[in-house]
């Protein structure tokens with residue numbers, strides 16, 4: 001029983017990192033129906049920005065986190081402007097191939113020596129790890145931090161999307177671009193904001209991933225990116241609470257499979273869960289046919 | 295002239311939807327554009343509001359040629375377009391739909407004033423302010439669409455078939471509200487298939503047939519024109 005609880009805590013930690021990435025997939029998909037395959041690499045860049053902020057510039061952790069988020073927001077916005085905007089009216093397949101190209105570019109370009117370099121790097125811990133024992137359970141201050149920051153960011157996102165004018169405009173654009181323009185909404189501006197917010201969340205995810213699983217390298221975004229994408233689809237792509245739910249499930253399935261079956265099976269089982277859900281509910285767990293988006 | 299459309303031609307690929315049409319609207323008027331399904335009425339409104347770019351022509355509004363303005367800029371000039379089929383944002387509440395109607399404003403007093411004006415015209419919306427727009431009835435959706443256009447207190451309101459799919463009682467109610475909106479100073483460009491209702495509230499009218507304007511004149515003259523009577527008034 002204690003072992004199970006321990007695994008659930010680990011699953012929550014992993015799931016909350018996946019959620020931060022999955023939200024970016026779902027936000028962008030909701031607005032421009034693009035699966036931004038470079039999103040996992042923005043997560044990786046976030047991890048590195050946090051790494052340099054902590055280790056090289058000696059910034060305190062909260063400042064490093066904000067630095068990584070802002071840096072990723074800028075990178076996400078630039079990617080959209082340079083790579084996706086020229087293809088706004090192109091067939092979807094062209095956009096998907098471009099997204100894959102951007103992803104490969106970011107992974108290989110950042111692997112160059114003068115940038116992040118090709119090696120694994122140990123992530124600096126912003127403070128000493130403290131383990132709290134509750135009965136036979138062990139929770140570390142890092143786990144609590146990861147979880148609390150992820151939840152906090154998700155609450156902020158929810159407030160932004162539901163309570164601010166720009167958030168309302170995002171939901172309107174996700175539903176109907178022409179009518180949104182009749183309200184005076186500049187679609188390009190909303191797309192920019194969406195990439196910025198989604199990338200900032202991925203950047204935060206990168207930093208949290210770094211301090212929780214303390215090792216980074218330029219290809220580290222591939223698997224978490226894929227898992228987070230699966231999480232977004234699982235919950236119903238384009239739907240914010242769906243991304244959070246899907247990510248929680250993915251994190252949990254992965255950790256529990258490693259604990260009770262075999263760690264080599266964890267990816268296979270995670271994808272199996274996706275297949276089963278999509279067979280039963282093709283629009284994802286919270287998907288309502290095709291109307292409600294974001 | 296306040297709104298002046300000249301030699302406007304629009305195509306969808308190979309399909310010519312508008313062929314060299316010209317018409318105008320003076321400030322304060324209700325002008326109606328009537329025509330059968332597929333005549334090109336919606337295309338006219340979409341071109342004025344910038345959603346469609348024409349092959350040729352000029353659109354002068356307030357002395358400015360707005361032909362090459364982006365759609366969101368045109369909304370900012372005080373032109374509100376209530377689209378065909380109402381096009382609510384069904385996933386947003388009634389309030390949020392209305393707030394987006396005044397998206398370009400950050401002035402609290404201005405928005406409150408706009409909201410209180412539209413609730414005076416459409417008290418039923420006030421009762422449903424928190425409801426998702428997707429749960430409204432057809433008549434309420436038309437009211438929401440008009441209210442959303444009006445919160446920004448536009449100078450020109452363009453309505454695309456507001457009577458579509460509504461019962462005769464509701465159509466009457468909507469048209470009375472259109473008259474009220476006009477008498478409080480908003481100019482109206484009204485697109486309708488319901489020629490009888492439209493000609494009764496408009497001052498001037500244009501008849502659109504397969505992309506061309508075939509008749510124009512004072513609304514009361516057109517109401518008595520035998521060609522209009524046989525083609526559009528079912529007499």
Ligand SMILES: Nc1ncnc2c1ncn2[C@@H]1O[C@H](COP(=O)(O)OP(=O)(O)O)[C@@H](O)[C@H]1O
Nearest residue numbers: 306309311329330331332333334335336337338
């Ligand atoms: N998006 C479109 N693509 C191709 N043809 C269109 C499109 N929209 C309208 N049309 C065509 O243009 C013509 C005018 O349509 P429309 O402006 O919608 O007419 P109305 O509003 O008077 O019914 C019709 O022949 C219609 O089939």
Ligand SMILES: [Mg+2]
Nearest residue numbers: 335336337378
């Ligand atoms: Mg039409």
